[in-house]
Amino acid sequence: MARERSPLTRSEHDRRELIVWAVACAERVLPLFEEASPGDPRPREALAGAMAFARGELRIGAVRRLAVACHAAAREARTPAATAVARACGHAAAVAHMAAHARGVPLYALKALALTHPADPRVVESEDAWQRAWLPDRFADFVYPAR
Numbered sequence: 001m002a003r004e005r006s007p008l009t010r011s012e013h014d015r016r017e018l019i020v021w022a023v024a025c026a027e028r029v030l031p032l033f034e035e036a037s038p039g040d041p042r043p044r045e046a047l048a049g050a051m052a053f054a055r056g057e058l059r060i061g062a063v064r065r066l067a068v069a070c071h072a073a074a075r076e077a078r079t080p081a082a083t084a085v086a087r088a089c090g091h092a093a094a095v096a097h098m099a100a101h102a103r104g105v106p107l108y109a110l111k112a113l114a115l116t117h118p119a120d121p122r123v124v125e126s127e128d129a130w131q132r133a134w135l136p137d138r139f140a141d142f143v144y145p146a147r
Contacts, residue, residue: 008100010142015099016054018139022092022105023050025131029085029109032116036082037073043089046070050093060096067093067101084112102143106131 010018026047033043049066052058067090074086091104109131110124117123135143 008098010099014139015095016056017136018099018102018143019050019054019092019095021135021139022095022102023047023054024134025105025109026085026088026092028127028130029088029112032112033073033077033082033085033089036079037077040073040076042066042069042073043086046089046093050096053096058096063093063096067091067097079115081112081115084108084115088112099142102139103145106143 009015026043030043030047033040046063046066046069049058049063053060053063070086070090070093074083074090077083077086085108088105088108091101091108094101095105106128110128113124113127114121132140132144
């Protein structure tokens, strides 16, 4: 008997498309992690693995392991902003496994920016606008569900 797919998982085709956006969002804040934790390659490796998945070069299990390693990097990060960035990267990679992880990417990326620019909310607003503008329209309600 075929297993029914959860609406949070979406098709592999959808996840390949969505992961490209998620990686782009996470890459924009990745320097905040690398500045705080130089020499820790796990977030960058997770994003590279995610893009390899998008191109069909890496299977879900391998990318999932990179996402788990990225969340370990988050637990070891030296600053709250670096933790948030590593979480954004981990969620971006985890989109290979479950599309719903895309919802965590903008939240953690924006949190990292809010922590590094507490006196200038325009930085967060600008990034939020960029994220929403570059998200393929067909995923808007999925990534940003009405509350």
